[in-house]
Amino acid sequence: ETVMTQFPATLSLFPGERATLSCRASQGITSNLAWYQQKPGQPPRLLIYGASTRASGVPARFRGSGSGTEFTLTISRLQSEDAAFYYCQQHGDKPPTFGQGTEVEIK
């Protein structure tokens, strides 16, 4: 199976700053990469799929990029409600697999 590795484990930034979250696949997955946001007590929420396509209702400050094995989720102009765990997931190889997550803290 494809192993997904996320870094950093934790990101602590001020409101208005840019967050850059990374995700690496153990083998090439072309653009079959999704990003989810999870807040405490809630299920994951789909943000991005196909590496760069925003899901319905997702603000434009969330941008996904990358292909092959290296991917990035950029959150420009962080807001307090962006505090959450973020998970990447490859959806091109079976079984689908998730990274261990990056926690974004807002100072």
Add this chain to the structure above:
Amino acid sequence: QVQLQASGPRLVKPSQTLSLTCTVSSDSISSGGFYWSWVRQRPGKGLEWIGNIYHSGNTHYNPSLRSRVTISVDTSKNQFSLSVTSVTAADTALYYCARSNAAAGTDSDYVFRHWSPGTLVTVSS
């Protein structure tokens, strides 16, 4: 907007069978076009896809759990279910049901657009 709700016993004894049911609202499983999955999140660990089912009964399972997992569908009740046999403490987790689109052919696109709230199942004697 489709809604999913998982239900079932919250406490299961070791070696017994974990059973959960996901009830789907505002959408019909039998209409097709979607795959219905189970995903779990163990304490301190990431998310793990367990398996999925189509309205026809076609299933796919994670090889790591295949020998202990069965997913079934009851279109008359608009529900699908999960069964995990021979559970241990390692099966203690938040369990989610989720929906993804059917892709070309006979499989899912594995993009989970809709999720249920988590249901915590604890395996303990």
